[in-house]
Amino acid sequence: MRIARFTNDGVSDAEISMYPFPTDDGLGLELTRFFRADSDDVVLLLHGLPASTDMFIMPEHTNLVTYLLNNGLTDVWSLDFRMSCRHPYDTETHRFTLDDIALFDHPAGLAELRRHIGPHKRIHVIAQCLGSVSFMMSLAAGLVDGISSVTSNSVALSIRVPTWSKLKLAFGPGFFDYIAGVPFLDPRFGDAPVMTRGWMISRMVSLFHRECDVRSCHMISFMWGAGNPGLWSHENLAEETHHRVADLFGANGVHYYRHMRRMSRAGHAVRHDDRFRELPEDYLKAASDIDVPVLFLTGDRNHVFTDSNIVCHDVMSKQNPGLHELQILPGYGHVDPIIGKNAHRDVFPHILEFIQKHGSARGAR
DSSP states (O other), X not given: OOOOTTOOTTOOSSEEEEEEEEOTTXXXXXXXXXXXXXXXXXXXXXXXXXXXXXXXXXXXXXXXXXXXXXXTOOEEEEEEOTTOTTSSGGGSOOOOOHHHIIIIIHHXXXXXXXXXXXXXXXXXXXXXXXXXXXXXXXXXXXXXXXXXXXXXXXXXXXXXXOHHHHHXXXXXXXXXXXXXXXXXXXXXXXXXXXXXXXXXXXXXXXXXXXXXXXXXXXXXXHHSOSSSSSSSXXXXXXXXXXXXXXXXXOOEETHHHHHHHHHHHHTBOBOOSSTTTTSXXXXXXXXXXXOSOEEEEEETTOTTTTTHHHHHHHHHHHHSTTSOEEEEETTOOSSHHHHOTTHHHHXXXXXXXXHHHTTTTTOOO
């Protein structure tokens, strides 16, 4: 089964529409709406790096958007912010950090969303990876409001990574920027012309990944994580997904790793530098003011952010006892709770139950 890149074929019986909008720092971003019927509970999906809306609408199995639409959440939106592989920004030389996303992307995305749905509907955010980190940063900084619930997969404001990842974060950005001369890493390097920089990087990475014959899988494990493979368990992926992971996870700029290095050393989300003094120096400390319930999800085989969400749940539950929940997912890793072939049975029901708990039965927050 050959699946087209950037296809909406995974969602049927829904009106699909696109809403481009600008940020205050001059980037064009886009919201996609999957609409079946008017609803007081609206869902906003946030991808990670280097993913996009496509991770939520995969045609090869029951995807998250279809699951939500089929279970009463009939107005679902997805934000492609500056980390999206649908945009060209991460194959450019840039110095974006998660602070840029927290300050510019999520507030602008929420404002555009509110412009279309009005001020009174409940918004439930489901966020993956660095989409989760950056959104929680926006929330902690008081830059977004009117949120009824957040589901955070893999990582939020506590940042804990394996030792191998710490080594890569320590030396990788400088090496690729100034020695290898590549300002971004791309799972498709394996398809580059022979003896080009991308081709050589891919071949070198594949020497250490004998677990499968998919070079893009090897590159993604190298880019994020410390396992073989790093981001998922192979048995959790459909065969079609495994062979098209480069469609779902594209290039990402290496400067983001510098911010992650600073965060991993601190153990939690911190401001990268003093460009944006209006942002908190310590986002986890600022999170004590968050009164939005958060469902922390994590696989027990998470080789990217290990027990980050377990720790974050503990810290934020001490700040606001009884507000947040934790769900550990047996047999799952970093991103397969979203893209796994059986996630609609093993994972999505936990998300649905949490949204329903904080949705129409509870009333607006």
